[in-house]
Amino acid sequence: MLRVALIGCGAIGSSVIELLKGDASLAVVAVVVPQEGLAAAQALLQKFAPGVQAATAVPASGVDLVVETAGHAAIEEHVLPALRRGTPCVVASVGALSAQGLAEKLEIAAITGGTQVQLIAGAIGGIDALAAARIGGLDSVRYTGRKPPRAWKGTPAEQGRDLDALSAECVIFEGSAREAAALYPKNANVAATVSLAGLGLDRTHVRLVADPAVDENVHTVEAEGAFGRFELSMHNKPLAANPKTSALTVYSAVRALRNRAAALAI
Ligand SMILES: NC(=O)C1=CN([C@@H]2O[C@H](COP(=O)(O)OP(=O)(O)OC[C@H]3O[C@@H](n4cnc5c(N)ncnc54)[C@H](OP(=O)(O)O)[C@@H]3O)[C@@H](O)[C@H]2O)C=CC1
Ligand SMILES: O=C([O-])CC(=O)C(=O)O
Known part of the structure; x- marks a missing residue:
């Protein structure tokens, strides 16, 4: 079973948690939100993932995969350090890569950690x-x-x-x-x-x-x-x-996570 840390617990993140409830191959073990969002995230987790703690940072151990569904700032704050530690990351806020140098930083962090960052297709096909x-x-x-x-x-x-x-x-x-x-x-x-x-x-x-x-x-x-x-x-x-957000983005994130855990991926 892959242990997943989810960054962001808004429209996409909360739907991802709901869809992964009871998944045999993936378990959300941590949900990362800003300090001021901790109480609301914890209340949601009580409902869909009791026992999972909301946190302000990705735990340094016990996480096999990180998925970002939070916004541009979360890439610098949480995704780069996770990659450097060697944890693969799945990113929804692809627009963040429009900032000068961020794509290169992600590549360097992934190379340093010997891992990979995956940008999901999100709301678009093709x-x-x-x-x-x-x-x-x-x-x-x-x-x-x-x-x-x-x-x-x-x-x-x-x-x-x-x-x-x-x-x-x-x-x-x-x-x-x-x-x-x-x-x-x-x-x-x-x-x-x-x-x-x-x-x-x-x-x-x-x-x-x-x-x-x-x-x-x-x-x-x-x-x-x-x-x-x-x-x-x-x-x-x-x-x-x-x-602002299409439901397909949620399904795209869940698909990316399931493909990581599946023996046959499509
Ligand atoms: N690739 C695609 O096709 C699409 C990508 N997106 C991306 O996904 C992101 C999330 O979308 P959506 O769920 O609808 O947005 P929401 O605003 O509903 O949720 C964002 C969540 O992320 C949390 N958050 C914000 N900043 C940080 C941070 N630095 N660290 C940790 N958590 C943080 C927010 O906490 P709090 O509420 O406490 O601030 C909230 O829980 C969007 O910002 C957008 O960039 C969206 C749609 C399509
Ligand atoms: O979810 C969508 O429809 C797409 C979206 O917001 C984006 O491109 O950022």
């Missing part, structure tokens, strides 16, 4: 195809992230516009994946994932749209290259606990 197509050469990759206006609350999209008053779609950002991930850390992880699998953070064209006509998170990728071309649209149901 990452396997895109990463394979890159080997033959890609000419262009375009990503559009379309979400209901409420999913853009608390982001720069609110500057100069009333999201509640939108009556038609509104392009709130157009530019590179690097800029998108830096400006919209909770809404542009997919932009970063698509770019890291494909043409890179600076050559991937990103459009972010607030659209009152949708109630799902719609992610579209269009790629062209030596392999041919593809278009993929995902219509993802958002999590009730966080409209």
Whole structure:
């Protein structure tokens, strides 16, 4: 049985705990949250994983695998030290890698620890195809992230516009994946994932749209290259606990964990 430390206990983390309850091959043994979140995390654990303690750091021993579902800051704070200690890590906050030098730091930490960091596909599909197509050469990759206006609350999209008053779609950002991930850390992880699998953070064209006509998170990728071309649209149901986040992200994290424990992985 693999012993898992989960970083973050919000919309994704709490759903991961729920789905792993009773799993024969994986056990959540620690949940890492900020000091001010300890009491709430402990109350949730009482319900779904009694006996598991909430903590403010990943335990230095007794952990086989770390999964991050917390946000950009948690990568520096918890993932890098775990990798250096030799613990493999699974990362959901892929947009964090848009910060200059962070991808290199993760690689160096994993090499130092003789382990590996895995970036999950999260809310998007087709990452396997895109990463394979890159080997033959890609000419262009375009990503559009379309979400209901409420999913853009608390982001720069609110500057100069009333999201509640939108009556038609509104392009709130157009530019590179690097800029998108830096400006919209909770809404542009997919932009970063698509770019890291494909043409890179600076050559991937990103459009972010607030659209009152949708109630799902719609992610579209269009790629062209030596392999041919593809278009993929995902219509993802958002999590009730966080409209910015698609439920598929939870399943993607659980899939990554189960694949680590499985004899046959797909
Ligand atoms: N790859 C993908 O496709 C996607 C990735 N994501 C990423 O996943 C992250 C989590 O999403 P979601 O669960 O919806 O977000 P929530 O805001 O619901 O939950 C975040 C959780 O992480 C905790 N947390 C925040 N900072 C730290 C830290 N430094 N150390 C430990 N715990 C911390 C929070 O604690 P507290 O509440 O006490 O602050 C909270 O428990 C997002 O920030 C985003 O970057 C999201 C959607 C898709
Ligand atoms: O969960 C989603 O739909 C995607 C998301 O928020 C992101 O790209 O950060």
